[in-house]
Amino acid sequence: MNVIDLGGTATAWLRAPIKPASVHVINLAHDDQDLPDWLRTEVGDACDLPKRILGNGYDLVFSNAVIEHVGGYARRQAFADSVHSLAGKFWVQTPYRYFPVEPHVLFPFYQFLPVTTRARINRFWPLVHTKARDRPTALQDALEIELIGRAEMALLFPGARMRAERVAGLTKSLIAIRA
Incomplete structure (x- = not known):
């Protein structure tokens, strides 16, 4: 599987128990560590990706707790547009606005x-x-930090299955999934 990770880190993938065939990490921060051949990092804005990345034919877009940091609804929509343009499958997680303890x-x-x-x-x-x-x-x-709720996630990722991660019976985070 060819994965693009929007806002992730190489370190997280190096620690992951399962390794895809290739992972391309896009982040605003530079990562200069030595990496195995299956993993590459690049500085970039997930809300404004260059055409060479958008046309790269990824199998899966992965993003964990990034969309709430991109800045305002227009940027969240641009982020979602990037997700939809990059691959037919995605997994996008965000902390839930209405969980009683803000996770950051x-x-x-x-x-x-x-x-x-x-x-x-x-x-x-x-x-x-x-x-x-x-x-x-x-x-x-x-x-x-602008936490978002279920309605906005559904608007940004129409047709996606929404999954709730729960703690003590309360929704802690939302995941938009298209498999």
């Missing part, structure tokens, strides 16, 4: 708080993944 900062109902409150949490909450060093960075970090 591990703070209850964070996603529903005012931006200034979220920025303060980003600076001082002990469980945040990476604490912001100053207020402008904290504000930017707060605005970067």
Whole structure:
């Protein structure tokens, strides 16, 4: 299988228990580690891929917890358009907007708080993944994450099967799948 991973990392694929025939990772961050022949990385924007990537004939598009970071509905639609253009099959996962604990900062109902409150949490909450060093960075970090719900996922990925990952009976994340 020829897989393209939008927003992933080479390290995740090197640790994966199953290795596809080839994996092409597209990410905004550069990855300069030595990689096996079946794995390659490239710097790129999944919302605005060059034609040479779009016409590459992949078997599967994989994306884990990226779509909520691309910035606004228009960019999420562009991301979904890339997914649809790259392959007939896809697996796109995102944290669910209505899960009570926001997964990036591990703070209850964070996603529903005012931006200034979220920025303060980003600076001082002990469980945040990476604490912001100053207020402008904290504000930017707060605005970067836009969790989405089931209706928007269904709109972005029409005809896909929606699967819910659950924790304690609550939907933690959504996966749009077309097999």
